[in-house]
Amino acid sequence: MNKTNIEWADYIWNPITGCTQISDGCANCYAKEITEDFQSKGSFKYRAGFNTVVCHERLLNEPDYEKEPGRVFANSMSDFFHKDVLFEFLQRIFQVMHRNPHLDFQILTKRADRLLELSPHLTWTDNIWMGVTVENEKVINRIDQLRETGAKLKFLSIEPLLGPLNNLNLTGIDWVIVGGEKGRNARPMKKEWVLDIQQQCEEQNVTFFFKQWGGRYGNGGNLLNGKTYMNFPK
Numbered sequence: 001m002n003k004t005n006i007e008w009a010d011y012i013w014n015p016i017t018g019c020t021q022i023s024d025g026c027a028n029c030y031a032k033e034i035t036e037d038f039q040s041k042g043s044f045k046y047r048a049g050f051n052t053v054v055c056h057e058r059l060l061n062e063p064d065y066e067k068e069p070g071r072v073f074a075n076s077m078s079d080f081f082h083k084d085v086l087f088e089f090l091q092r093i094f095q096v097m098h099r100n101p102h103l104d105f106q107i108l109t110k111r112a113d114r115l116l117e118l119s120p121h122l123t124w125t126d127n128i129w130m131g132v133t134v135e136n137e138k139v140i141n142r143i144d145q146l147r148e149t150g151a152k153l154k155f156l157s158i159e160p161l162l163g164p165l166n167n168l169n170l171t172g173i174d175w176v177i178v179g180g181e182k183g184r185n186a187r188p189m190k191k192e193w194v195l196d197i198q199q200q201c202e203e204q205n206v207t208f209f210f211k212q213w214g215g216r217y218g219n220g221g222n223l224l225n226g227k228t229y230m231n232f233p234k
């Protein structure tokens with residue numbers, strides 16, 4: 001595992017690489033950009049390119065070597081519930097998470113339908129935080145699918161936020177992260193959209209984390225009306 005500068009995690013653990021784009025949030029996928037960069041430099045791990053999902057057996061046990069507590073973002077370079085990730089491999093990842101209770105594992109997916117389908121066949125311990133990405137209204141149903149799973153801690157990654165998200169039903173949701181898109185093709189995020197989500201979290205008693213404004217140079221900071229919101233679920 002490597003240390004990460006992602007604001008809400010301490011480590012990243014990537015036993016799976018490769019993915020395919022599925023919704024608007026994927027248009028400027030950073031995992032694609034990084035994979036293609038590494039591939040062009042001859043990296044063994046990324047030699048299959050971005051559109052081929054590869055499960056890396058040799059990277060499965062990495063968390064076993066981390067003795068300090070921390071938050072681990074599991075799979076920043078793929079989508080955990082991509083159809084090409086065999087259920088047997090997912091089960092083995094879950095076994096690694098089960099035997100490392102001092103680490104909290106943060107899993108994110110845009111494939112909430114497969115997550116829901118497989119959820120009853122997986123064992124959800126307290127240290128597995130399950131999240132779905134919700135970038136705009138078109139994919140709001142991912143929240144309902146997440147709600148139906150057996151995950152003990154459920155969260156939303158609203159990043160990149162691409163439009164207003166009014167009337168969110170946050171029942172059963174523990175944590176909401178909001179962030180803007182970064183990079184040369186970054187799409188804009190309006191302040192009023194962020195404030196509206198923050199207010200909905202407050203009204204529905206859900207922990208709110210504001211990651212950053214994003215932007216072309218990613219230097220917009222993380223102040224929202226002069227305050228930082230870097231809160232974690234209890």
Ligand code: SF4
Nearest residue numbers: 019020021026029078
């Ligand atoms: S699901 Fe995630 S990793 Fe896969 S293409 Fe979309 S943004 Fe990239």
